[in-house]
Amino acid sequence: MMPCFGAVSRLVCSRTGGGAAGLSFSCGSDFLAEAKHSGKYACRSLLSSGSDLFFHLQVLRRSEVSLGCLQPEASSVALRADVGGTVSCPGLRCSNNTNVIWYKRNKAVSEQRRSSCQTSGSLQLCQVGTRDAGLYFCDRQTPERGVIWTSRRAVNVTVIPGEASSPPRITYPYGNTTELVEIGRPHNLTCEVYFPFEVNFSREVLWYKSNGSNMETMTLLLMEKQQQERVSFHEFKVVRSAVIKQVTPQHLKHRYTCTASNAVGNRKSSVELTHRINVKRPSLVVYPVAALLLIAALGVVLHVKWLEIRLIYRSHLQHGKHHGGEKEFDVFLSYVWSPSAALEAGVTLRSPAGPDADEDACLSITDLNPEESSATQRPLELLLPRVLEDRWGYRLCLLERDVVPGGAYTNDVVLAIQRSRMLICLLSADYLSNSHAVFELESGVQALLQSFDVKLLLIWTSRASASLIQPDPLLPTLVHRALKVLPSLDWTSGKPARATSGFWRSLRKAMPDQTLLSLTQNQNHRILTP
Template identity: 60%
Template sequence: MQTRCVLFFLIFPILLEGCCKTHHQRRRTVFQRETTDQHYRVVEGESFMMPCVASLWFRTTEGVELKDSSLDCGKVFQAQLNHSGKYTSSQLSSGHHVVIYLQVVEKNALGCFQAEEHSVTLRVAAGGQITCPGFNCSNNTNVIWYKSNKLVSEQRRALCEKRGRLHLCQVTEYDEDVYFCDRQIVVQGVTWTFRRAVQVKIVRYHTSSDPPRIEYPDVNMTEEVELGQPHTLTCHVFFQVEEEFSPKVQWYLNHGGNMENMTLLSMERSQEKRVTVEEFEVIQRAIIKEVTPQHLNHTYSCIASTPVHKSSVTIQLKQKIKVKWPVLVGYPIVSFLLIVGLGIILHVKWLELQLIYRSHFQHGKNNEEKKEFDVLLSYVWNPLSEEVVSGFTMSSRPGTFSSEEACFSMDLVNSEDEATQTPLEVLLPQVIEGQWGYRLCLLERDVLPGGAYTNDVVLAIKRSRMLICILSTDYLSDSNAVFVLETGVKALLQNSVPKLLLIWTSRASASLMQPDPPLPALVQRALKVLPSLDWTSRKPAKATSKFWRSLKKAMPNH
């Protein structure tokens, strides 16, 4: 029977209009002309898609591409009058220069514009047809159909075209898309492709037995509101798509909670979206501009309906209780966090805080104690110090001098320039003991040999009112010298506290060095907070004078 039908329609092709058949048509290239210029005409407000000869098209003016006026291939957009113009692309794989002229026509200029022609709803598993908009206004019956940017005639499926209509023999859910129908028109000798768009929607061929499903709000729920503030009522509904589909979602105010005394609320435009072939989503909002106490006495119903089914949910409003967070919660929380933070800081910095307190505020307590020595001086000799010591005879002239005399007399050396070049470990004992008259303890001079070094250091610190350490890279690399400093810090943390002063001779280089073995953690932390002075040779006279005045001020009282 099928063979006879095919033979019959081959003999009588004019009767082909009533037949659907599986298309294996040859490729139609009506609009793939030899010329590289293509002209498209489209109606304002209708969907359009640039041909995918290139991936990106730029509007050009006087041969210059306008980068801010580009259109993507394969992307559907609503044509507007400002889209009219000349478009080119430099991304063609073939290397050819193609020009597209796009002309957007005002819909009011069309004599037979009908908005309902731009969308059609088809049923799954049934046959359906798509009509080319404005076809009856033209004598041109040659129409080429595209699904998105692909020729419909190239698809292997049961369909046929007749008199501007595309007939689908059996509709599936994959047929939902934007379809374009192209016709050729000639205007002043130029052939234009007049493209029209149709949005095709697919529905199931049945009447739903399920009522609308209200996702939000829940049944008998209560929403909190603030008096004097606006409030938005939101209803989120899912509908089963039907053959005759007209979903409706509305908000009503029930006076005094009476469901028979209802008033329709002012609503925003609903948000509608097709979720699947079978389900449709609607979000409807109603806004109460200012909540008053009267609003709390009523209930509010969201009613979702179709011609067959109806669902509803009723809610109530209640006043939100304003909790004074700063008073009830905020202050205690902030106070708790502050206490915890201070506790953490004290735990981490407790040693440093102890050293700062004892070195700046407690050392005065022991200044009156009777000690054998005023100052224990700790330093490390270097080769230059040895040379200088061999050229000098240690002065032992005790006596009391003013600060000016201490800074500028320098009678132990030949000149001021020579004094500034003298190593501090050589110069300092001469000034402290020889000029200022303090009782100075030097481990290599005043401690009897043969004893245990550790015991000698501990005893010397206890016998002294003050410990001065001359710090340098050599000092921090010497384990014996570091032991003296560490013992002094430990003594400072005890109640027997001697006064402790650090004098840096090379602070920058010492901070960059990595002693081997590393400095004890106690020493590393103490170096950051203990009182200190800086000494550098060849200082200006003013800076040198300031150093000696600061040192004299830090010395214990006679």
């Protein structure tokens, strides 16, 4: 990729000289370098009528060693997320010149808003994130026969999660399950397992059968090839089925066990088979054509929209049926710092917080007085915890504050949601592009589908651009479909309090019943600390 010179963009460079027709490229666009690209080029801006820029490009073949530091093999590096990482410039050790300029695609790393530093020509990333993946270039000055050349090498950087720290989790069968079978018919036993990411693949799912509870007589079953897909940045889903070609009465005496293991540990879950009695019913000979079409149409709609129907049913059925004494927390708050909130948090969170902190702002919000409130000018990530805890008296769970560091992230998130009566997610473009935040939302949706004890509320902090959000990586199917039907509220920062008073009323109505909070508030009271 040839860089754009200075602040000039939209440059098109064409090779000059004989036999060079058709060889051209735009600055900032990557291309596969070939020997035919060597030569002199003239670059002209498409946006201005200024003079042309000229440069000479030399592409070296793999067999050429005119620059002694050339390393012909392609360079790539895999960095672990959430820790520091180093990207080395290929061939740098062969030269005494460590003055290297690093680019991510066509923009210098030094001009990008991220924590990084260069050490002896290498690019040191203080904390690696998914956004750091991509194509990098390192430029350094190389003298060759009295001419100073700019030597440019490409490095492809990929980002992978940290090594697995927990065993897999089996979602089906869960515990000891019973399945109905028909004698004389084939039957498949299916095991669905979620594995944390591993660099060295060790994910394995196996089916065994045993005589009742005697696990010493376990024998391996005939199985299909296991199917796997990556469902998030941190997890893989593996499905494997065992095949019973024909069910006999003898199969009803066995216990079938699914085992899942990785480098950290293993899990197991069992299935027992129960005989299904077939009842023959007289068949109906004539069906009206209209009835057939109606039933078929309803079946298709239910099949396609079954997940959305379940989410709508559960999210509305459990409204008002929370039990305050059964949960440690009232609300698990999931959010990602926006740039404005992160900037203000550096000042606000260091000031004393308590009953008198931000008194005017919080009182105006609680009283819903649009004429006096000024707190709506603050980011919701800062404002909402203070209103929920300090003013409304709810017990709030924040991962960075209420979860002990050092545990497995996925287990901490699932356990925190199970210990909460309600999950509130502050959605934005940054949120839907953050793998950790999406995992928290996905875990909440799964908890909603499996239990009636948790309520889920979405708050869009940038609804105007929600339809234009294209998260990278793409959202899991479960999250994408849940966003369409789950209860949600809209928040727009910077608006006068009169325009946002309706938001606070709607939020108060959606919160768990506060009449039961007094029974446990003396035991679980929290004060927001700096």
